[in-house]
Amino acid sequence: MATLILIVDDNKITRNIVSSAFVSDGYELFIAENGKEALEIASRVQLNLAILDIGLPDIDGYQICKTMRSDPRLANIPIIMLTGYTDIDNRLKAFAAGADDYIMKPFQMEELRARVKVHLLRAASSPPHPKTKARTHRIAVFSLRGGIGVSTLAVNLAVGLAQLWEPPTLLADLAFVNGQDALMLDVKLRNTWADLGKIPPEEIDSELIERVALRHASGVDVLAAPRRSEESELIKERHVRRVIELAATQYKYLVMDLPHDFSPTTLAALEMADVILLLCAPDLASVRCASNALNLFKDLGYPDEKIQLILNWNISANGLARKEIEKVLQKSLTVVIPHLPDSLVMAITMGKPIILDVEKPEAALLEDLSYFWSKKEDKNIEPVAPTPAWQRVSERAKRRQQEQNKS
Ligand SMILES: Nc1ncnc2c1ncn2[C@@H]1O[C@H](COP(=O)(O)OP(=O)(O)OP(=O)(O)O)[C@@H](O)[C@H]1O
Numbered sequence: 321m322a323t324l325i326l327i328v329d330d331n332k333i334t335r336n337i338v339s340s341a342f343v344s345d346g347y348e349l350f351i352a353e354n355g356k357e358a359l360e361i362a363s364r365v366q367l368n369l370a371i372l373d374i375g376l377p378d379i380d381g382y383q384i385c386k387t388m389r390s391d392p393r394l395a396n397i398p399i400i401m402l403t404g405y406t407d408i409d410n411r412l413k414a415f416a417a418g419a420d421d422y423i424m425k426p427f428q429m430e431e432l433r434a435r436v437k438v439h440l441l442r443a444a445s446s447p448p449h450p451k452t453k454a455r456t457h458r459i460a461v462f463s464l465r466g467g468i469g470v471s472t473l474a475v476n477l478a479v480g481l482a483q484l485w486e487p488p489t490l491l492a493d494l495a496f497v498n499g500q501d502a503l504m505l506d507v508k509l510r511n512t513w514a515d516l517g518k519i520p521p522e523e524i525d526s527e528l529i530e531r532v533a534l535r536h537a538s539g540v541d542v543l544a545a546p547r548r549s550e551e552s553e554l555i556k557e558r559h560v561r562r563v564i565e566l567a568a569t570q571y572k573y574l575v576m577d578l579p580h581d582f583s584p585t586t587l588a589a590l591e592m593a594d595v596i597l598l599l600c601a602p603d604l605a606s607v608r609c610a611s612n613a614l615n616l617f618k619d620l621g622y623p624d625e626k627i628q629l630i631l632n633w634n635i636s637a638n639g640l641a642r643k644e645i646e647k648v649l650q651k652s653l654t655v656v657i658p659h660l661p662d663s664l665v666m667a668i669t670m671g672k673p674i675i676l677d678v679e680k681p682e683a684a685l686l687e688d689l690s691y692f693w694s695k696k697e698d699k700n701i702e703p704v705a706p707t708p709a710w711q712r713v714s715e716r717a718k719r720r721q722q723e724q725n726k727s
């Protein structure tokens with residue numbers, strides 16, 4: 321397989337010197353003149369190494385480096401800074417941003433060659449960056465009562481996050497007995513969790529997860545529930561733990577669609593989640609189920625802020641009032657999802673999540689919610705190359721702000 325190297329420099333002469341030497345070494349090269357181009361290439365191509373200039377017309381080399389390090393898919397790519405800045409402060413700044421090496425201009429091509437070789441060798445023989453492990457944001461969607469919209473929210477949220485932040489999002493359908501996420505996304509059931517359940521957990525690796533996951537055009541990878549319910553017995557708690565841990569090296573977001581039970585696999589997922597979206601519908605049975613779940617979470621010692629209570633108005637008839645639900649559960653609702661029109665509910669059943677119907681107000685709501693449930697690091701910085709979904713969310717937020725200022 322070819323070795324792919326990115327060279328970023330606004331100076332044509334440097335670009336030419338470096339690229340002509342590396343082409344003759346047999347590397348496949350990608351050349352960028354500015355930061356925006358560099359990040360675009362990095363997100364599109366599976367690079368083996370990047371050589372970055374620091375002073376660039378738009379985004380500087382430090383920022384490119386930081387952005388790459390914060391994206392689990394790019395975090396392990398060796399980065400060499402090649403720059404005219406020679407003072408110690410700049411060198412330290414480069415390492416602080418996550419650079420692996422620093423070469424000052426004017427430089428000897430032989431030295432750059434040697435360092436590139438060393439970094440490529442080291443990257444090929446080292447395990448994934450441990451720092452990337454903690455970065456996946458794990459969201460569990462749960463309810464003890466069935467049929468109230470857990471899968472609908474999980475599927476739309478996974479699509480929403482993938483569309484907002486681009487890198488693939490993993491949707492794990494942990495409802496092994498009857499999960500329908502693959503159907504809701506209309507992806508062919510080529511592989512399922514049963515393929516993972518058949519092998520010892522310690523033999524599962526990131527590559528296998530990628531092979532078993534079904535890819536949806538929106539950028540969501542789905543680990544689908546088994547075809548036959550009896551296959552669910554193959555999947556043990558250790559498989560689930562292993563997959564959740566490994567997902568951290570490939571995915572920025574993991575959305576877990578959970579069954580309505582406290583089985584060992586469900587409990588493992590709930591424990592490992594960063595946030596639990598506990599769904600409740602406006603009826604008494606559902607509120608009781610939410611209350612049971614909250615009590616168990618308390619017994620398990622989950623911090624209160626890990627759990628968000630969501631009221632899903634899955635019925636069109638009158639239901640319990642928000643205040644009553646909050647009083648019984650002694651917890652505020654984070655979000656109320658309104659009743660969705662039948663035509664849109666049908667869309668889910670037909671394999672096209674509502675959120676992809678971007679013209680519809682319901683899609684806008686789900687997109688805004690996906691942003692709301694995005695991790696802080698993502699929300700804190702304006703993306704270099706914002707996705708259309710991000711732009712829509714940001715436009716709506718601006719409009720809301722303007723309206724608020726008027727009134
Ligand atoms: N806000 C809503 N408005 C109208 N219908 C809804 C809403 N939320 C969910 N539904 C509908 O409720 C039904 C059940 O939803 P879904 O399959 O997502 O629930 P679940 O909790 O995952 O159920 P299961 O027990 O089958 O896993 C679906 O037909 C879905 O379209």
Ligand SMILES: [Mg+2]
Pocket residue numbers: 470471472495499500
């Ligand atoms: Mg479901």
